Amino acid sequence: MIQSMTGYGKAVLQLPTKKVTIEIKSLNSKNLDLNVRIPSYYKEKELPVRKKLAAALVRGKVDFSIFVEMTADETSTTVNHGVVKEYIQQLRNVVQTGSTDDVELLKMAVRMPDALKTEREELDENEWNLIDEHIDVAIKEIVQYRTDEAASLEIDFKQRIANIKMYLEEVKALDGDRIANVKARLKKAIDDLKVDTDENRFEQELIYYLEKLDINEEKVRLANHLDYFLETLATPDSNGKKLGFVIQEMGREINTTGSKANFAPMQKSVIQMKNELEQIKEQILNVL
Template sequence: MIQSMTGFGKSLLQLPTKKITVEIKSLNSKNLDLNARIPGQYREKELDLRKIIANSLTRGKVDFSLYVEVTKEETSSVVNAPIVKAYMEQLRDIVNADDDELLKMAIRMPDSMKTEREEIDETEFSSIEKAVMTALEEINTFRTDEGKALEKDLNVRIANIETLLSDIIAMDPDRIAGVRERLRKGVEELKERVDENRFEQELVFYIEKFDITEEKVRLDNHLSYFKETIASEDSNGRKLAFISQEMGREINTIGSKSNYAPMQQLVVQMKDELEKIKEQLLNVL
């Protein structure tokens, strides 16, 4: 079973004073490229969250976002009373105004407000971790569903290559017979007496250069291994990519050795199917 690297997961967490939204999006990438957007009060827990995500999403360009919306009156900023009083005393010596006006001026001065850093509530963070796990389950379900569509398409492409390989195997005897006939006609046109034994030796040597038996066997083995890997429990896009490269080598060698137009046409079709396979593999986990 294979998985796609494309996916999206979302989870909502309602706390007594805030609503937290977790969103995770992934696209294809050679390795894990994780970008995290986390509010300042949770920065100290970023490494823990990254580890949780990395253990679940092994590859892909991943965007992780944690949004916090305050739903009840709550503020981390408080009036710095001693500083405000000091400002008011200084302003009273400078301007003639009542306390309300002095307070309005003092509150605008630097350091009149102070922000108290909130400590992370471990119970709250435990709930956030559960929300992240829920989003990860959702994105993995998305990836699995996308993987099923990819697997179906890849199996169709592999079946097409297998059919084309069968056609090549079927026409190979005609190709060799054609090569033999062309050589014999070429010799006859020379109008020279030919040693039949020597001619047969040279013919065998010449035909061996165009023999594609090994390539046909290896390509068939690669196709079988590709199907086995797709059907395995693990999703391994890298292994499938390596197998497709080996398939490409055998197909190219068959094309260069064939020296036969009908067979070369089949090779072109095989290359087209293989390119479509490689494009799909870019998105396989």
């Protein structure tokens, strides 16, 4: 069962004082490109999170985020009263007028250094255990998303492989006419020269020439590659890289067949095979 590398997963956890939102997004990439953004007080858990994501998602450009929204009345940031009062007094001394508006002084004072103090929140292991469980939920959701998206890709792959097989059968059916056509063209070229020829020598040279145009090996190898592609597609694991290698081999056989065809009707079938293969190549880049 193949998986797409494109996916999205989300989980929301409501705690007594905060709302925690976990998001995972992924796009296609040759390797695992993991970007993790979490609040500073969860930083010590970043490495286990990375390992968990790498094991579950394997490959792709992955963005993982934990957003925290405080929902309680309490806040970790408070006004440093002593510092603000001292700033106001200093500002009043600078102005040295009795009509100074204290509200305006307060606005200036809270912008000064250390006017606000933030107490660092320590990691609560029980809280993190709940978050970790919801990370698993988000991972499960993105994996399901990838699987669902890949299902349509698999249908498309099978259809295009069936099309290539159909065009390959056309190539096989045209091979006899192709050889006859090549012989007739060569014979006509010799006759047009209006010279005496040794028939035995002509037959020997013709056999040598036709051996160079023989595509039996290409037909057999292409058929094997098509079957192997379907076998790999049916395995329990998603093997995007292996499928990519198989496609490369299929392309070589199709290109060689086209270069040896030397027969317009056969070349049309080869072009159709190339078109189907290009469509598979574009989509296989998104397979895990």
